[in-house]
Amino acid sequence: MLIRAALAVGVLVLASAGTAPAVAEGPRHLIVGGTLASTSEAPWAIALLNKDSADPSGQWCGAVLVRPNKVITAAHCMTQALATYTAVQGRAELLDDSAGQTSAISASWIHPGYNRKNYRNDFAVLTLARPLTGVPTIRLETNLKADRKGVVPTVYGWGDTQDTGPEDTFQKAAVPDLGDAVCLGIKQYAGGGYAASNNVCAGYLAGGIDSCQGDSGGPLVLNGRLLGTVSWGKGCAEQGFPGVYAEIAPVATTLQARINDAQVR
CATH class of the missing domain: 2.40.10.10 (Trypsin-like serine proteases)
Incomplete structure (x- = not known):
């Protein structure tokens, strides 16, 4: 099965049924068959960037703001050093550095039941180094x-x-x-x-x-x-x-x- 994280150059994780992940090539980039969305309609949506991403924008994974200083993302996204991640809010076009708020990640917690073979409990809670002010969170x-x-x-x-x-x-x-x-x-x-x-x-x-x-x-x-x-x-x-x-x-x-x-x- 294919996990949906955009990984580093030359790495895309695939898992065949009942087996451990194998490695294949190719970073890839957006929701297939979707429509453009406004960050004002989903202000709690977070782009999780990473310095090791092959994407020019640094796009790596998605996340969601559940408290001004906390986001939820997928546990399988947290494969790199914490210092390499940046959370971005309110930026519809990721290459537009002038838009939105950003924060480094100061701490992470991976669900203790997370299973790398079948991606059960695929959750991580990240603490933002700087709270995102004036942004609605989601329940x-x-x-x-x-x-x-x-x-x-x-x-x-x-x-x-x-x-x-x-x-x-x-x-x-x-x-x-x-x-x-x-x-x-x-x-x-x-x-x-x-x-x-x-x-x-x-x-x-x-x-x-x-x-x-x-x-x-x-x-x-x-x-x-x-x-x-x-x-x-x-x-x-x-x-x-x-x-x-x-x-x-x-x-x-x-x-x-x-x-x-x-x-x-």
Whole structure:
């Protein structure tokens, strides 16, 4: 399965079903089949940049602001030294250095249940060195029933568009919740670690619209709450393979405790 972080030059992590990740080439850049989004409609959306990124903008992953000095991202995004990351808010075009607020990362916490083989509990809570002032935060979804077939959450990010849109530019896409049974019915997903208790299955079986590389850790939002974060999938927008998101509600209490902890490490 393909995790959706934009990694360093020449490194893109792939995992075949039931096996440890292998290595292939190619950084890639934005939500596939999405539409342009305004940072004012999703002010809590964060671009997580990294000095080791192959992208000219430094784009690496997505994240979401849950407190002025705390963001949630994907655990699998946190592979580099902490000092190499920068959180950016309010910048629709990442190459426009004049827009938005930025902060270094002063501390990180990886969910203790995070599993690198199947990406269970794919969450990290980061502490910003400088709080982002005047920016609305987003609430965590706490209702386990929010993940249900038929609802239509929206995913946001600056990741790979596969030439369906401009690179390094904030985009969004509506991705219907297909229900856990759909992803569990896909052999590669069931074998790759999809779990109804940990994941949200969302997207289009026909393909064409999906989150992609560089979107990992970014927000999946339903009714103004954080339903999940971008985690993994087979390819991007491939027919028969929707996106897999790390589900917030089952771990909301654990995450909230870390968000409230001023000394999170």
